[in-house]
Amino acid sequence: MNLDYSVILSKLPILLQGGIVTLKVSLFALLIGMIFGLFGALFRISSNRVLNSIGFVYVWIIRGTPLMVQLFILYFGLPQLGIKLSSMTAGILGLAVNTGAYVTEILRAGIQAVDKGQMEAAQSLGMSYSKAMVRIIAPQAVKISIPPLVNQFIMTLKNSSIASLVTITELLRTGEQLIYTTFRSFEVYTTIGVIYLIMNSIFMVIANQLERRMAQK
C-alpha cells in the first residue's frame, strides 16, 4: 500500500473550489426545481384536464428516463435544433427539471395526505378553494412533505456529479482532472466522497433543526 494524501492536501483549495461549483449548481437546481415542483403539484391536483395532463406527462417522462440522458439532450442534443445552452445553464436546468418532477410528486402526496375535512371546514366557513389551499392546506402539506423533500435535496446534490459529464467543472470533474496530474485515484475519490458527505451532513443538520422547530407547533 502506498497511500499519500499529502498531494491532495496541497491541492485541497482546487477541490474545494469544485465543491463550491457543486453547491452552486445544486442550490440553483433546487430553487428552480422547487418552483417547477410547486407548479407541477398544482397542475396535478387541478381539476383542469389540460393542466392535469401536463403535470402527469412531465412526471412520467422525467421519472422514466435517466438524468444523464436528460442532460445530454439539453447540452448535446439541443444545439442541433439551433438552441445552444452553456454547460452551466444546461446542467442547472436539467437538474432543476429533474428535481421538479420528484418535488411534484412529493408535494402532491403531501397535499393529498391532508385530511379532506380541512378543505371542507375552510370552505364551510366561506373561504374560497384557493384561499383554503394557501392558508389551510399548504402549511400542513409542507410539514408532511419536509422529510421526503430533504431526501430529494440530498439526491439532487449527489446527482449534480452527473453535471460533470456536460463539462461543468464541479467537484467530481475537478477531482478527475486532479487524477490526470497526480495519478492518485484512491486518494482523490475518497476525498471527494468526504466532501460530499460533509456538504450533505451540514444540510441534514439544518433540515433536522427545521423539522424539529416545525414539530413543536
Place this chain on the structure above:
Amino acid sequence: MKHMVEMENVHKSFGSIEVLRGLNLVVDEGEKVVIIGPSGSGKSTILRCINRLENIQAGTIRFEGVEINNKTDLCALRTNIGMVFQRFNLFPHKTVLENIIEAPIQVKTLNRQEAVKIALQLLERVGLAEKRDAYPPQLSGGQQQRVAIARALAMNPKIMLFDEPTSALDPELVGEVLGVMKSLADEGMSMIVVTHELGFAREVADRVIFMDQGVIVEVGSPKEFFENPQQERTKAFLSCMRH
C-alpha cells in the same frame, strides 16, 4: 314565519347510488330540527347539500327564499351557514384563537382587533377562554368541538348545521358540547342537528325527523315522535336505540 331552508324533491346520487330520493324539508327561522336515522341513510348528505359541499342532481334548495344553484356566490352562502363536523376539523397548525379569527379576517375582511374581540367573547361563551393559545391536538375532543362551534359562530351565521357533533366523543365529554348547543338553541338560533342523542332531541327539538334510505320516513314533535311513532321503521329504530 320566514322559511330559512327549503328543500323540494331533492335527488342526490353518488355514481349510481341514489342517496337522497326526492327529499322535502322546510326549516323555519329560529326552528330547531333534529334528524335521526341509521348510518348511511343520507343524514350528512342533507346538511352537505344545504351549504353546497355537495351538488344535487335534481330538485331545488332555497336559502332564505333564494335558490342556491350554479350562479350562487358560494362564499356568501356559506358565510351564512355555520357547520359543525363529527370530527371537529379544526386547523391543527393554528391556535384556538387563530382558528376562530381566520375566516372573519380572510372572508369578512374584519380587522384583526375586531376579530380577536369577537373570538374572545365566543371562547368565553363556550367556556374555553383560557385555551386561546393552545393548539387543537392539545385539547380534549369535547374542547375541540366547542372551539369548532365558536369558530362557526364567529361568522355570525343565520343557521347552524351539526353533523353528529358528539359521535366522536368519549361519553363523559358529550354533555359539555350538548350544553353549548342547548344554550345556542335557547338564544333562538336556527339549527339542524343530526344526532343520536335522543335526550337532546326530546329537550331541544321543535321537530324530529326520522330518515331511512334517502327519504324522510316520519316527522313529528318530540312528544308525538318518541311517545307515539306511527311508522314501523321508526318504532324499530327507536327500540334499537334504547337498547
